Amino acid sequence: MKKIILTAFSLMLAFNASADVDKxxxxxxKYLRPHFEYNGQDFASQHLKVEWKRLFKxxxxxxxxxxxxxHPESKEFLESDTFQKIAPDVKDFAMKYAADSGELASCN
Incomplete structure (x- = not known):
């Protein structure tokens, strides 16, 4: 019984710790498009999945x-704590809609 509870608890933690594509x-x-001026699809399709993974390491x-x-005007924001907090989610978004993903983002 303890093993089941521990397994369930560890799975819950794993899911909560993961990044979120929608976020x-x-x-x-909200944060990057004003600096980059690409729509979401144009941004995400700039790289392959493996390239996005490498960029966010x-x-x-x-x-x-x-x-x-x-985009030199974005440097201050990209070096901020706010960017570090959102980076895992932005990475997941970019990877889901990467050039080699076969998926299209529905954001403008």
Whole structure:
């Protein structure tokens, strides 16, 4: 019985700790689109899934470097604590609608 309860509890924690595609889409539209000016689909389809994964490794260092260079006005936000908090969700959004995903984002 203890094993069942512990397993259920650990599964609940795992699901709560994971990022959220829908939140990522909302965060992209609210925080990043004003800086980047791409609609959600154009943003997400800039890279393949494996490329997005690489860009968001190590506190999103490569993402920050690439997009700060493309959009210098976004550098301050990309280096903020707020961005670090939303980055996992934005990553999931970008990966779900990546160039090689076969899915289209429904956000403008």
């Amino acid at each position: 990522g889409q909302k965060y992209y539209l 190590k506190d999103s260092a490569r993402f920050i470097k690439e997009y700060s260079k493309k």
